[in-house]
Amino acid sequence: KFAFTTKSRSIVTMAANEEFTGNLKHHLSELFDKSLKLTVPDVAGVEPLVAASAPEKPGDYQCNNAMSLWSMIKGKGTQFKGPPAVGQALTKNLPTSEMVESCSVAGPGFINVVLSANWMAKRVENMLINGIDTWAPSPPVKRAVVDFSSPNIAKEMHVGHLRSTIIGDTLARMLEFSKVEVLRRNHVGDWGTQFGMLIEYLFEKFPDTDSVTESAIGDLQTFYKASKAKFDEDPDFKEKAQQAVVRLQGGDPIYRNAWAKICEISRTEFAKVYQRLKVDLEEKGESFYNPHIPNVIKELDSKGLVKESEGARVIFLEGFTIPLMVVKSDGGYNYASTDLTALWYRLNEEKAEWIIYVTDVGQQQHFNMFFKAARKAGWLPASDKAYPKVDHVGFGLVLGEDGKRFRTRSSEVVRLVDLLDEAKSRSKTALIERGKDKEWTPEELDKTAEAVGYGAVKYADLKNNRTTNYTFSFDQMLNDKGNTAVYLLYAHARISSIISKSGKDIDELKKTGNIALDLAEERALALHLLQFAETVEEACNNLLPSVLCEYLYTLSDRFTTFYSNCQVNGSPEETSRLLLCEATAIVMRKCFHLLGLTPVYKI
Ligand code: ARG
Numbered sequence: 001k002f003a004f005t006t007k008s009r010s011i012v013t014m015a016a017n018e019e020f021t022g023n024l025k026h027h028l029s030e031l032f033d034k035s036l037k038l039t040v041p042d043v044a045g046v047e048p049l050v051a052a053s054a055p056e057k058p059g060d061y062q063c064n065n066a067m068s069l070w071s072m073i074k075g076k077g078t079q080f081k082g083p084p085a086v087g088q089a090l091t092k093n094l095p096t097s098e099m100v101e102s103c104s105v106a107g108p109g110f111i112n113v114v115l116s117a118n119w120m121a122k123r124v125e126n127m128l129i130n131g132i133d134t135w136a137p138s139p140p141v142k143r144a145v146v147d148f149s150s151p152n153i154a155k156e157m158h159v160g161h162l163r164s165t166i167i168g169d170t171l172a173r174m175l176e177f178s179k180v181e182v183l184r185r186n187h188v189g190d191w192g193t194q195f196g197m198l199i200e201y202l203f204e205k206f207p208d209t210d211s212v213t214e215s216a217i218g219d220l221q222t223f224y225k226a227s228k229a230k231f232d233e234d235p236d237f238k239e240k241a242q243q244a245v246v247r248l249q250g251g252d253p254i255y256r257n258a259w260a261k262i263c264e265i266s267r268t269e270f271a272k273v274y275q276r277l278k279v280d281l282e283e284k285g286e287s288f289y290n291p292h293i294p295n296v297i298k299e300l301d302s303k304g305l306v307k308e309s310e311g312a313r314v315i316f317l318e319g320f321t322i323p324l325m326v327v328k329s330d331g332g333y334n335y336a337s338t339d340l341t342a343l344w345y346r347l348n349e350e351k352a353e354w355i356i357y358v359t360d361v362g363q364q365q366h367f368n369m370f371f372k373a374a375r376k377a378g379w380l381p382a383s384d385k386a387y388p389k390v391d392h393v394g395f396g397l398v399l400g401e402d403g404k405r406f407r408t409r410s411s412e413v414v415r416l417v418d419l420l421d422e423a424k425s426r427s428k429t430a431l432i433e434r435g436k437d438k439e440w441t442p443e444e445l446d447k448t449a450e451a452v453g454y455g456a457v458k459y460a461d462l463k464n465n466r467t468t469n470y471t472f473s474f475d476q477m478l479n480d481k482g483n484t485a486v487y488l489l490y491a492h493a494r495i496s497s498i499i500s501k502s503g504k505d506i507d508e509l510k511k512t513g514n515i516a517l518d519l520a521e522e523r524a525l526a527l528h529l530l531q532f533a534e535t536v537e538e539a540c541n542n543l544l545p546s547v548l549c550e551y552l553y554t555l556s557d558r559f560t561t562f563y564s565n566c567q568v569n570g571s572p573e574e575t576s577r578l579l580l581c582e583a584t585a586i587v588m589r590k591c592f593h594l595l596g597l598t599p600v601y602k603i
Pocket of ligand 1: 147149150151152187188189339342357358359
C-alpha cells in the first residue's frame, strides 16, 4: 500500500544557464519528471507524458500524467480527490524554470504549459549565434548501417529503387546530423544464377571481353532481356549458362573477369543516377559477403538452428509457416544466407549498433524471418527495441496516374534516368515561361531547373507516409502551390530576398540584435522553429521522413502568417523580425539538407 504525501512547492530552480539541448519536449519532461517524483514519491517509474499542444489549444505543451496517475493511485489511500487535484499538485511541484511562463490545470486534469516568450527569443538568438547543429538530436548509438538503394546488376533500376535511394539517403542524413557515423551501404544484387546467361551472352557477342565498354553493350537491361530470351529458347545456350554459373562460383578467372566486367558497366550506370541525386553510397554488394557465408552457416549450425528439409538446409522459426532456407538443395547460397552473413558482418566486423534496411514492403517477410533467426542465434537482443537493433523500413508502391503500377506508355518499367530528365526539363520550361532565361545565365537556369526538378521528385516521395502507395504525378509535384518542393524552395528564396533587400549585414545583426516575440504571429513562428529538434528526433526514431516534411510545410505556413501580419523592412521591429527571417531560412535550409534538396536563392 502506498502512502501519499505532497511536498510543498519545491525550491529546485534550474540555473539561469540551465543546459538546453534544443529539445523543448525533453526539457519539459525533465521538469515534470522532478515534479512526479516529488508529488507521488512512492510511485516509481512513471514516464512524463509531455506533448506539444495543437495550435488552437490554450498552452504550448500539455502534460497528461494526472489522469493516468489517478487511475494508479485511487482507492489506495491517496489524499488526492481526483485527477484535477493530482494535476494541481504536479503543477505546484514543477521546479521553477526560466522556460515556463505559466502552468494551469484544465478539464479532467490536463496541465497546460505556456512557455516564456523571453526565453524562447533567447533560444532562437542562441541558435543564430551557435549554429543549428546545437539542435541536433543525440540517439543512443555511435555507428549505424543504412542499407539502401541496392539495385540488381543488369536488371532494371526501377522506381522502387528510386524510393529506396531517396528514403535511405534522408534517413542517413538525419542520423549523420545527429552525429552518428553512418555506413551507407549499397547491397547491390551482384551475384546469382542470372550471371550464367549474362556471361555466356557476353562471350557470344563480344569474344574479346576485355575491350567491352558500356557504350558497346548499350543498355544493360536490353542486354539482359536478350540473354534471357536466348536462355529460354535455346537449350544449348541454357546448358552453357548453367555451366557458367558453376564455373563462376568455382572461381574460374575467365568467368570472374567477365562477371566483373558486367558489374562494372552496371556500376557506371548506377553512378550517374547517384551523382544526379547527390546521393553518397558505398557499394558492398551481395558478392562481398560470399567468403564469410560458410562460416556463418557453420556457426548457426553449431547452435543447433540449421535442419535438413527436402534436401535443403533451413531454419525453422516460430510464427512462420515456412522455414528460412539458408542452403539450397544444390548446395548454393541464396538471398537469406547472404543477408544473414551481411548482418553478422555488420554487427561483428563493422560494430554497427543500428542497422536499417530500406526496401519495398513486399520484402517484409524476408526481413522478419532473418531478423528472427538472428535473435535465435543470440546475435541480437530478444527485445526489438534494444540495441544492437535492426529495422526494416518498408515502403509502398509507386503508382501511375491511372492508379496502376507506374509504367511507361508502352508498359515498360520506367527508367530512372528518363524520369529525372523529364523532371528537369519540365521545371526548366516553367522557368523559361516566367522569362528567367532572359534574367539568368544558362548555368543558373540549369542549376535551378535541377534543384527544383530533382527536389520535386524527392519531396513528392518523402512527404507521404512511406508505407502507403503513392501516385507519381509530374503535374502535382511541380505545382508551385501546396505542399510541394517547388513551393517550399520558392518560399525560402523569398525569405532570403527579404533579408538581402533590407541592406542589413545579417551576420552583424546576429551578434548584436535581439529578438522580441510580442505579437502572436511572431511567437507562433518562434515556437515552431524551436520544435525543430524534437521533430528530427521523432523522424529519426520512427524512421519517418514524412514527419520532417510536415514540419517544413507548417514552418512555411507560420512564416507566411507572420510575414503578412508583421511588417519587416522599415518597421521599428526590423532587427528582431529580420532575425526571425534568418532563423526561418536557416531551419528551412537544414530541412532541405536533411531531405536531400538543394536550396535556391533566386526565383
Ligand atoms: N537487391 C534487392 C532488390 O532489388 C534489395 C536489397 C536490399 N538489401 C538487403 N540487405 N536485402 O530487391
